[in-house]
Amino acid sequence: MVTKFPNNFKFYCASLLQQAINKALPDETIPPIELARPKQSGHGDYASNIAMKMAKSLRKNPRELAAVFISAMPVSPWLEKTEVAGGGFINLFLTQNAKQQSLYTMLQTGESFGDCHHLGAGKSILIEFVSANPTGPLHVGHGRGAAFGASLANVLAAAGFNVKREFYVNDAGRQMDILTLSAWLRYLELNGLFFQFPPNAYQGEYVITMAREIHNAHGERYVHRSESMLQQLVEAGTDTTAENEDARLDRLIASAKSILGQDYAYLHNFVLTEQLGDCRNDLMEFGVEFDTWFSEQSLFDSGMVTHAMRLLEDKGLLYQQDGATWFCSTRFGDEKDRVTQRENGQYTYFASDIAYHLNKYERGFDHLLNVWGADHHGYIPRVKGAIEALGADSQKLEIALVQFAVLYRNGQKAAMSTRSGEFVTLRELREEVGNDAARFFYVLRKSDQHLDFDLDLAKSKSNENPVYYVQYAHARICSVLTQWSGTPAMLIAADTALLIDPAELALLQKLSDFQDTIEAAAKERAPHLIAFYLRELASEFHSYYNSTRFLVAEETLKIARLALIFATRQVLAKGLTILGVTSPTEM
Known part of the structure; x- marks a missing residue:
């Protein structure tokens, strides 16, 4: 009987073990069979602890149970041997022929090699990330x-999910009013009117730039110069009865709205459009794009916020206290109840977040994934509680947290903010180290771990720089293939049996791990696994490159080696694309 060549040897070996256990213990329930690459090549290609997992409930010695399973293993032309190791591990050794022939699968599958569409199976997933205030x-x-959100979205797409990417625009809250006020006060300064600028307003140079643009386009159109206007602003800015600076700022905002009347809407829209446009361009230049830019204001305009609050009220989950409306979030595991509507009638951010998540559920996605900053950790229980309160399945919502990145220069922590208190911008970072280095370095650690971003390393052209090291491997392969000047079609018929050097077999093994890496990265929400894998693959290739001649006189051997490095180039390019990094053909 001819055995079909497996597309994935990890699945294949797990299937053989499953058959063996079913044969040896037909009446037993088998837990999930997990396979891993042993740390030492002498321990086989895959190892399983299934005998150790089942031994306790069966009251069997793990090593003896492993031996029973091995004796029941089906005969396979792709399996050289299986043996018991350690306390009951089952080590599986593939034949050399199995590794060699896997190259055909890589070449025939082409750019889709590595995809594991069985995992997502077309299920829809909405991933919301960045969602920074446009201020x-x-x-x-x-x-x-x-970088994390975009890379994770690409990983999930490669894993067979129907991915939609969304940016939630916070365009309806107090922060936008503060930005509008900040720009208007700077605009008044350009027209010769100076007031004490609030310390908790937006201080950045970009605010002055927007004020200058308004002044250049409209002159004194938005000054509304009058004695009462001057008096109102002075009183609001120096209000000694205000409880704190925030209260003073709120009075200034109220004064601006009163003085400007209908003109306030123009200024609000102008600063929003300017900052949102800058954000879009910055992200687009960074290779990060979205299917939807969802407006918070649209939730108010459509009545969605009122609708969500009414649903909670009908369930008896809202109550009045001290003039405000509260949600009973402690009933759903939160540490305290939360305000949804303030004494002045304004809804809180939490209220619009409840409405936004209700809207997400109503759009019918199979799964929802939010990427939040780690400082939002405490926000998770109240949002999940609100979802449960609305009768939706909170398990459908997943939150991935991202820790902050710390910049280092010359081995020392670099200043993260300017003298005026502004953070170093993404655009400044990109200009210093380049998009590729930024995208790669950002995903070199698990997202919930702090990231030390070494600026000097990111700019260096050395093997210590991981992105340079990986891209250089790709460029080296392109150089060899250019010197050869053949076509990829010529490589399909390569005699892979000639690939017997240990470096070649090691490279084949690493290439065959690509699909498993993508699957693990998708399951664990961990694009850093792709970055790690690419570094290891590049290392295997560079070792092979340094020890081997490719363009040898013997045609069959030359084609076999070129087929191997062509497949390596293919995987490097796909992995880099998933991470949003380019694949240079020369360096």
């Missing part, structure tokens, strides 16, 4: 969230 330039913290 100033994106900073390096936003950059990590952008």
Whole structure:
């Protein structure tokens, strides 16, 4: 009987073990069979602890149970041997022929090699990330969230999910009013009217730039110069009865709205459009794009916020206290109840977040994934509680947290903010180290771990720089293939049996791990696994490159070796694309 060549040897070996256990213990329930690459090549190609997992409930010795399973293993032309190791591990050794022939699968599958569409199976997933307030330039913290979210979305797409990417625009809250006020006060200064600028307003140079643009386009159109206007602003800015600076700022905002009347809407829209446009361009230049830019204001305009609050009220989950409306979030595991509507009638951010998540559920996605900064950890229980309160399945919502990135220069922590208190921007980082280095370095650690971003290393052209090391491997392969000047079609018929050197077999093994890596990265929400894998693959290739001649006189051997490095180039390019990094053909 001819045995079909497996597309994935990890699945294949797990299937053989499953058959063996079913044969040996037909009446037993088998837990999930997990296979891993042993740390030492002498321990086989895959190892399983299934005998150790089952031994306790069966009251069997793990090593003896492993031996029973091995004796029941089906005969396979792709399996050289299976043996018991340690306390009951089952080590599986593939034949050399199995590794060699796997190259055909890589070449025939082409650019889709590595995809594991069985995992997502077309299920829809909405991933919302970045979602920074459009009140100033994106900073390096936003950059990590952008790189992580975009890379994770690409991983999930390769794993067979129908992925939609969304940016939630906070365009309806107090922060936008503060930005509008800040720009208007700077605009008044350009028209010769100076007031004490609030210390908790937006201080950045970009605010002055927007004020200058308004002044250049409209002159004194938005000054509304009058004695009463001057008096109102002075009183609001120096109000000694205000409880704190925030209260003073709120009075200034109220005064601005009163003085400007209908003109306030123009200024609000202008600063929003300017900052949101800058954010879009910054992200687009960074290789991060979205299917939807969802407006918070639209939730109010459509009545969605009122609708969500009414649903909670009908369930008896809202109550009045001290003039405000509260949600009973402690009933759903939160540490305290939360305000949804303030004494002045304004809804809180939490209220619009409840409405936004209700809207997400109503759009019918199979799964929802939010990428939040690690400082939002405490926000998770109240949002999940609100979802449960609305009768939706909170398990459908997943939150991935991203820690901040710390910049290092010359071995020392670099200043993360300017003298005026502004954070180093994403654009400044990109200009210093380049998009590729930024995208790769941002995903070199698990997202919930702090990231030390070494600026000097990111700019260096050395093997210590991981992105340079990986891209250089790709460029080296392209150089060899250019010198050869053949076509990829010529490589399909390569005699892979000639690939017997240990470096070649090691490279084949690493290439065959690509699909498993993508699957693990998708399951664990961990694009850093792709970055790690690419570094290891590049290392295997560079070792092979340094020890081997490719363009040898013997044609069959030359084609076999070129087929191997062509497949390596293919995997490197796909992995880099998933991470949003380019694949240079020369360096």
